[in-house]
Amino acid sequence: MMKRRSVLTHSASLAALATLPAGALAQGRKDSIVYAMALEPSPGLDPTGGAASSIAEVTLYNIYETLTKINPDGSVTPLLAESWEVSPDLTTYTFKLRRNVKFQNGEPFNAQAVKFSFDRAGAEKSTNKDKRTFAALTTRAVDEHTVVVLTKEIDPDFPFLMGQATAVIVEPKSADTNMTKPVGTGPYVLENWVKGSSITLKKWDGYRNAGAIKLNRATFRFIADPAAQVAAMLAGDVDAFPRITPRSVEQFKGNNRFQVVVSGSRAKTILALNDKKKPFDDVRVRRALNMAIDRKAVIQGAGDGYGVPIGSYYPPSAPGYVDLTSANAYNPDRARALLKEAGVTGPVDVTITLPPPPYARQGGEVIASQLAKVGFNAKLQNVEWAQWLSNVYGAKNYDMTIISHVEPFDLGNFAKPDYYWNYQSQKFNDLYAQYKNTGNAQARTKLLADIQRMLADDAPMVFLYQPQWVTVANRNVRGLWRDMPIFVNDLSSISWA
Numbered sequence: 381m382m383k384r385r386s387v388l389t390h391s392a393s394l395a396a397l398a399t400l401p402a403g404a405l406a407q408g409r410k411d412s413i414v415y416a417m418a419l420e421p422s423p424g425l426d427p428t429g430g431a432a433s434s435i436a437e438v439t440l441y442n443i444y445e446t447l448t449k450i451n452p453d454g455s456v457t458p459l460l461a462e463s464w465e466v467s468p469d470l471t472t473y474t475f476k477l478r479r480n481v482k483f484q485n486g487e488p489f490n491a492q493a494v495k496f497s498f499d500r501a502g503a504e505k506s507t508n509k510d511k512r513t514f515a516a517l518t519t520r521a522v523d524e525h526t527v528v529v530l531t532k533e534i535d536p537d538f539p540f541l542m543g544q545a546t547a548v549i550v551e552p553k554s555a556d557t558n559m560t561k562p563v564g565t566g567p568y569v570l571e572n573w574v575k576g577s578s579i580t581l582k583k584w585d586g587y588r589n590a591g592a593i594k595l596n597r598a599t600f601r602f603i604a605d606p607a608a609q610v611a612a613m614l615a616g617d618v619d620a621f622p623r624i625t626p627r628s629v630e631q632f633k634g635n636n637r638f639q640v641v642v643s644g645s646r647a648k649t650i651l652a653l654n655d656k657k658k659p660f661d662d663v664r665v666r667r668a669l670n671m672a673i674d675r676k677a678v679i680q681g682a683g684d685g686y687g688v689p690i691g692s693y694y695p696p697s698a699p700g701y702v703d704l705t706s707a708n709a710y711n712p713d714r715a716r717a718l719l720k721e722a723g724v725t726g727p728v729d730v731t732i733t734l735p736p737p738p739y740a741r742q743g744g745e746v747i748a749s750q751l752a753k754v755g756f757n758a759k760l761q762n763v764e765w766a767q768w769l770s771n772v773y774g775a776k777n778y779d780m781t782i783i784s785h786v787e788p789f790d791l792g793n794f795a796k797p798d799y800y801w802n803y804q805s806q807k808f809n810d811l812y813a814q815y816k817n818t819g820n821a822q823a824r825t826k827l828l829a830d831i832q833r834m835l836a837d838d839a840p841m842v843f844l845y846q847p848q849w850v851t852v853a854n855r856n857v858r859g860l861w862r863d864m865p866i867f868v869n870d871l872s873s874i875s876w877a
Contacts, residue, residue, distance in 0.1 A: 413619045414620075417622075443564040489565050516533050518531075534819050537789050647786040653666060666838070678743055687845035695846040733761050
């Protein structure tokens with residue numbers, strides 16, 4: 381059974397933290413920083429080989445770079461590509477590459493490296509979570525500094541996708557060892573990784589614009605427990621904690637030692653269902669489960685009120701959003717009637733597998749109590765992140781799980797035949813293919829609305845809420861992202877006042 385929320389006291393948390401090595405915590409305050417994260421990157425430091433967003437939180441724009449860069453407001457600007465042009469039919473992109481760029485092992489960055497990276501990402505044995513996107517690409521190295529990318533699927537957001545962690549450019553000779561010895565073109569290199577504790581990056585003097593990088597060192601500490609997160613900030617052991625537990629945020633708001641940033645997101649927090657398992661293979665059961673959940677209560681319990689209810693797999697902050705919160709709105713009586721119609725009677729035993737983030741552990745308690753009211757006896761099972769990735773995401777060995785999907789453009793997951801939800805619908809596949817191959821903006825918006833409605837009707841999962849992320853930091857830290865269209869800790873913008 382799930383342990384109840386931690387009762388670790390404030391003083392005990394401080395005592396435990398005091399036993400940890402200080403390292404960079406107390407020295408070089410003006411040219412080093414300590415970040416904290418709830419989850420450690422797993423299985424390693426190659427974002428093209430693992431689905432965990434925590435990999436990108438450490439590595440994207442720090443160790444590895446992409447052709448384009450996504451900014452806090454969601455805009456896209458050049459990074460390794462100086463510029464690009466797109467054909468009128470949106471199927472051909474020509475990237476002009478930045479010159480005189482080297483990888484951290486001394487090898488040159490060029491068009492061949494881009495082709496290698498994209499071909500590798502779309503290869504048959506690729507473990508890139510956006511493999512489908514890259515498999516639809518044909519990449520040609522025209523010359524050392526020009527790349528032409530042809531895509532079988534039309535996507536006006538293609539430049540945005542090229543700035544995500546799955547599109548990092550890797551050096552061919554070092555690609556196979558990037559999990560433990562990452563090599564990129566970015567301003568930082570891996571200095572040390574103490575498994576289970578911290579990762580330290582140090583400034584790479586060979587970076588093309590090293591003079592603009594203010595921090596010589598950054599340490600990322602891993603603190604999953606909500607009480608320990610708060611204690612670490614109050615003790616001054618951590619300088620910045622993006623996506624800290626919202627619990628106790630009010631005490632930071634009233635403390636002039638800290639700044640508190642509440643950020644919008646494109647994330648979707650869901651109660652995922654294994655759609656091939658009975659009784660979840662019946663759409664009536666899935667709709668009933670959606671009706672059994674009071675989203676506002678979940679937002680309060682899981683995120684202390686920082687969130688917006690959703691009724692389909694699309695966040696209110698994204699273009700083309702359709703409000704479908706009324707589609708399967710909270711209605712326990714209707715939920716019980718649907719379950720009876722589906723032949724589901726008596727207590728149903730299910731397990732909700734919960735990864736470490738506080739929103740999952742805290743949300744699980746709220747959801748279990750609500751499911752009990754419609755006849756589901758939910759056992760809460762806490763697992764570590766590596767276990768979740770292996771057993772839930774990989775082996776699909778679960779009933780239900782609570783997770784936030786943070787990628788902005790990931791509706792294509794529903795078209796993947798082997799994705800961990802086990803949702804399969806030829807109607808959806810056809811509609812999504814039509815969407816991906818339609819260039820007209822107005823027609824695409826209509827198809828996007830149709831996709832949202834289809835998912836609300838099919839209810840492949842319980843749609844919960846769009847989270848708002850809270851960052852707490854030392855008041856003198858400058859350059860923190862104000863919004864989070866993607867999960868990244870961009871050290872190149874960080875400095876001390």
